[in-house]
Amino acid sequence: MDPNTFSQFETQSSDSCEWCAKPLTLIRFKVFQQEFTLRPACECRIRAQEEREKQALLEELRRSMRQQGLEEGLYAHMRLERWKKRDASTKAAAKKLEGYLESVRHGAKNWLYLFGGYGLGKTHLGVSALRCLCLERRWEPLLIRWSEYCSRIQQGWRNANAGSEYDLWCDAINATVLVLDDIDKRASSEWALGKLFELIDHRYLYQLPTVLIANRGIEKLTTFWSGSELMQDLASAIISRILGQLSAVIEFSGSDFRLQA
Ligand SMILES: [Zn+2]
Structure with missing residues (x-):
């Protein structure tokens, strides 16, 4: 110049x-x-x-x-600092969750699988992870209770005022960090399992942090979702994606503390 x-x-x-x-x-x-x-x-x-x-x-x-109601009722108390380390197993669960959060901070694989019986705190730790990742990383959070989400989609087919399938789907795929609670609470239909596959597949492809909460261990899902040949295929595809992005598994055992005085 x-x-x-x-x-x-x-x-x-x-x-x-x-x-x-x-x-x-x-x-x-x-x-x-x-x-x-x-x-x-x-x-x-x-x-x-x-x-x-x-x-x-x-x-x-x-x-x-x-x-999303996460600051009300029982959800408001679901924070890591309020997790009661009452025994070796609950201490180990908290330590694993901290390890998972640390791994997400380093950009490693970012899926978490929490499973075990009812009333053992799976949702507590799942929501704690959601809260931490949302506030610390400033990620858009979403909690989905799987069977309720499927019912809401189906209501949308009949009732124009209910959330449309497209809107609900967008919420689920746009959330940066997602907790999918109770993925195996109810026997699944081919349709519901197909939806779960679509969601899991999308989050897997984009490597979006996802916390899955179930009653069964991953290896038992294939038998649970084996109603038809199509369902078996979907189950295998879902499981292979979960394993591909999995950072940690936390198993909850013991007796339901909601039933204890
Ligand atoms: Zn100045």
Whole structure:
């Protein structure tokens, strides 16, 4: 470029930030002999703006959790710090969950499989993971109770006011971090298992963090979902994707603490 056309030089001037009083370096440049001066934004203003954006996003994520009922009733107490380490097994479960969160922080495989009997805290730890990842990584969270989600889709077929299948599907695939609770609570139909496969397949392809909660261990799902040949194929496809993205498995055993005084 012709040096006579454009030249730039920085000057330390007496100009300073009106917020933190730090001196500001003005940038002066000439274009066709005409001089221009740029006054850069002070770092303190840039940091303040970033902080405002971060707080706005956190507020948005908290609103999303409130809308899903995760700040009410029993869900509100489902936090890692409120997990009662009453014995070796509950201590080990908390340690595994921390290990899983650490692995997600390092961008390793990011799926978690929680399984065991009722009332042992699977949902507590699943929701704790959802909350941690949402607030720490600022990821859009979603909790889906699988059989309820399927019922809502089916209601949408009959009732235009219920959420449409497309909207519900978008929620599930757009959530950055998803907890799928009770995936094997009810006997599945071919249709429901096909839906579960679509969801699992999408999240697997895009490597989206997913927490699966079940009553059975992964190896028992094939027998559970073996109603037809199609279901067996779907079950194998679902399981192979789960295993492909799996970071940790936590098994819950013992007796239902909801029944204990
Ligand atoms: Zn400043």
